[in-house]
Amino acid sequence: MSMSVHELPQRPRSVLLTGVTGFVGQAVLERFVREDVDVHVVVRARKDVSGEERLDEVLTRNAFDRWRSEVGPDGVAAARARLHVIEADLAEGLPPLPADLDLVVHSASTVSFDEPWDAALRTNVLGPAHLYDALHAAGVDPHVVHVSTSYVGTDRVDVALEEPVAHDVDWRAEVEDSFALRTRLTEEAGGDPAAARDIETALRTHGRRRARELGWTDSYTMSKALGERVAEECWAAGGHRLTILRPTIIESAVQRPHPGWLDGFKVADPLIAAYARDRLFAFPGHADAVVDIVPVDVVVDAALAAARIPHDAPGARYLQVGSSVSNPITLDEFRAHVEEQVAAHPWPDRAGRPIRPRPWRFLSPDELDSWAERRATMLDRAARALELVPFSMGDAGRRRVEAASRGLTLMRDYVAIYQPYTCSRTIYDDTQTRRLLARAEQLGIAGALDVTRIDWRTYLGSVHMPSLARLAQERRRRSASRRRAAEARTAPERVRRPHTRPTAVAMGAVV
Numbered sequence: 001m002s003m004s005v006h007e008l009p010q011r012p013r014s015v016l017l018t019g020v021t022g023f024v025g026q027a028v029l030e031r032f033v034r035e036d037v038d039v040h041v042v043v044r045a046r047k048d049v050s051g052e053e054r055l056d057e058v059l060t061r062n063a064f065d066r067w068r069s070e071v072g073p074d075g076v077a078a079a080r081a082r083l084h085v086i087e088a089d090l091a092e093g094l095p096p097l098p099a100d101l102d103l104v105v106h107s108a109s110t111v112s113f114d115e116p117w118d119a120a121l122r123t124n125v126l127g128p129a130h131l132y133d134a135l136h137a138a139g140v141d142p143h144v145v146h147v148s149t150s151y152v153g154t155d156r157v158d159v160a161l162e163e164p165v166a167h168d169v170d171w172r173a174e175v176e177d178s179f180a181l182r183t184r185l186t187e188e189a190g191g192d193p194a195a196a197r198d199i200e201t202a203l204r205t206h207g208r209r210r211a212r213e214l215g216w217t218d219s220y221t222m223s224k225a226l227g228e229r230v231a232e233e234c235w236a237a238g239g240h241r242l243t244i245l246r247p248t249i250i251e252s253a254v255q256r257p258h259p260g261w262l263d264g265f266k267v268a269d270p271l272i273a274a275y276a277r278d279r280l281f282a283f284p285g286h287a288d289a290v291v292d293i294v295p296v297d298v299v300v301d302a303a304l305a306a307a308r309i310p311h312d313a314p315g316a317r318y319l320q321v322g323s324s325v326s327n328p329i330t331l332d333e334f335r336a337h338v339e340e341q342v343a344a345h346p347w348p349d350r351a352g353r354p355i356r357p358r359p360w361r362f363l364s365p366d367e368l369d370s371w372a373e374r375r376a377t378m379l380d381r382a383a384r385a386l387e388l389v390p391f392s393m394g395d396a397g398r399r400r401v402e403a404a405s406r407g408l409t410l411m412r413d414y415v416a417i418y419q420p421y422t423c424s425r426t427i428y429d430d431t432q433t434r435r436l437l438a439r440a441e442q443l444g445i446a447g448a449l450d451v452t453r454i455d456w457r458t459y460l461g462s463v464h465m466p467s468l469a470r471l472a473q474e475r476r477r478r479s480a481s482r483r484r485a486a487e488a489r490t491a492p493e494r495v496r497r498p499h500t501r502p503t504a505v506a507m508g509a510v511v
C-alpha cells in the first residue's frame with residue numbers, strides 16, 4: 001500500500017504543482033486529486049489549447065483511470081473545482097501567485113539530454129528563478145520540493161552523496177552567454193530562414209561541449225545542477241525550507257497510479273526499444289557496473305514523504321531516490337532480464353513478423369569506436385561502388401547500405417548521449433531518503449513502496465517491458481495512421497500533377 005497524502009502528519013492546505021502534464025507531475029497530481037486541498041497547477045498553453053483545456057485532457061489520461069472509476073463523475077467534478085490553473089510558461093515568468101501556499105512540488109523541466117543550450121537554461125535555470133521570484137513576491141513561505149536529478153555531480157565519484165554539488169559556475173553569466181550566442185548566430189545568419197536549423201544544432205553542440213568542459217555529462221545535467229543552485233540561493237539561503245529531490249532513472253510504476261503505468265518512452269527506453277528492434281547490438285559499458293533505475297511511484301512516495309515531513313532546520317535538504325545502493329542491478333543483469341523477456345515476447349516488425357534481435361554486447365568505448373570507424377569506411381566504399389552500377393540494378397544494394405548507414409548513425413547518436421551513463425561506476429547514496437521513509441512508517445504512514453523489495457527480473461519482465469511493448473505498438477499505430485492521413489492529403493495532388501506539369505519526376509511519382 002502506498003502512502004496517502006491525508007495520513008501524513010503535516011497536511012498542506014494549498015499546494016502549487018508544476019510539470020503536471022509530464023510523467024512525474026501526473027503521478028504527483030494523481031495523489032493530490034484524492035485529497036481535500038486546493039491545488040494550483042502551472043500549465044503552459046500550447047498552440048490553440050489553453051492551460052485549462054490541457055489540464056482537463058490530463059485528467060482523462062490513463063494515470064487517472066483508477067481514480068476516476070473510484071470517485072465517479074461527481075468526485076471528478078468536485079476535484080476539478082479544487083484545481084486552479086495558472087497558465088504560464090516558467091521560462092518566461094509567472095503571474096502573481098496565491099498568498100496561502102504551504103507546499104510547492106516543482107517538477108517542470110526539459111529532460112532532453114541535448115536541448116539547444118539557451119533553451120535548456122531558460123527552462124531549467126530561469127524557470128526555477130522565476131518560480132522563486134514569484135513566491136517572494138507573493139510573500140509566502142511554503143516548503144518547496146524541487147525535483148532535480150541524481151546526475152548533477154561533476155566528479156566521477158564512487159558514491160554520490162545526498163549533499164550540495166560543489167562548483168563555482170555563475171548561473172546568471174551562463175544564461176547571459178547562451179542568449180548572447182544565439183543573438184550572434186542569428187545575426188551572422190542574416191535572417192536566412194534556412195539557417196534556423198543550423199543555429200539550433202550549433203546551440204546543441206555548444207551546450208554539450210560547455211557541459212563536458214566543466215565536468216558534466218551533458219547540457220541536461222549541467223542545467224539541472226545550476227537549477228539546484230538557483231533553489232539554494234533564491235530560496236534556501238533566505239531561510240525557507242527546501243528539499244532537493246534527486247531521482248535516478250525513473251521507469252514504470254509498480255503500483256500507482258496502476259502497475260506498469262508509463263507515460264511514453266523514458267530515459268532508458270529508447271535503448272531497450274532499439275535492442276528489441278535489433279537496431280542496437282553493441283553498446284559501450286561495463287557489464288558489472290550498476291545501472292540505477294527506480295519506479296515512478298517510489299519517487300512520488302519520497303516526494304510526498306518529504307513534503308509532509310519537512311526537515312526541522314531551515315535551508316536545504318538533499319534526498320536521492322534510486323536503487324543502486326539499496327537494491328543494485330548490474331548492466332549485465334539488466335541486459336539478461338530484457339533479453340529474456342524479448343525472447344519470450346518478441347516485438348513485431350512493420351509486417352507483424354517477430355523480430356529476433358542479436359544478443360546485446362557491451363564493448364569498451366575504444367572497441368566500439370574502432371568498430372564504428374571500420375563499419376563507416378566499409379559502408380562508404382560500398383556506397384561509392386554502387387554509384388558505378390546502373391540505378392535499376394543497384395537499387396536493393398543501395399537500400400541495404402542506406403539502412404546500415406542509418407543504423408550506424410543511430411548507434412553513434414545513442415553512444416554520444418548514453419555512454420556517460422552506461423560507462424559510469426557511480427552509485428547514488430539514498431541514506432537520507434530511506435531514513436525519511438522509515439520515519440514515515442514509524443509515524444504510522446504505512447507502506448511507502450520499498451525499493452529494496454523489488455525483484456528486478458519480475459519488474460522488468462512483467463511490469464516494465466510489457467508496458468514498453470504496448471507503448472511501442474501504440475506509437476507505431478499512430479505514426480502509420482499519420483502517414484496514411486498525409487498520403488491521403490497528398491494523393492489528389494500527385495494524381496493531378498501529370499496533367500499540369502508532365503515532367504519525368506512527376507510521372508515517376510504517379511507510377
Ligand SMILES: NC(=O)c1ccc[n+]([C@@H]2O[C@H](COP(=O)([O-])OP(=O)(O)OC[C@H]3O[C@@H](n4cnc5c(N)ncnc54)[C@H](OP(=O)(O)O)[C@@H]3O)[C@@H](O)[C@H]2O)c1
Nearest residue numbers: 019020021022023024089090091107108109149247249250
Ligand atoms: N524521467 C526521468 O527518468 C527523470 C529522472 C531524474 C529526474 N527527473 C526529473 O523529474 C522531473 C520531471 O521529469 P519528467 O520525466 O516528468 O519530465 P516530462 O515528462 O518531460 O515532463 C516535463 C514537464 O515539465 C513541463 N514544462 C517543461 N518546460 C516548461 C515550461 N517552460 N513552463 C511550464 N512547464 C514546463 C512540461 O510541460 P509541457 O507539457 O507544457 O511540455 C511537463 O509537464 C524533472 O525535473 C526531471 O529533471 C526525471
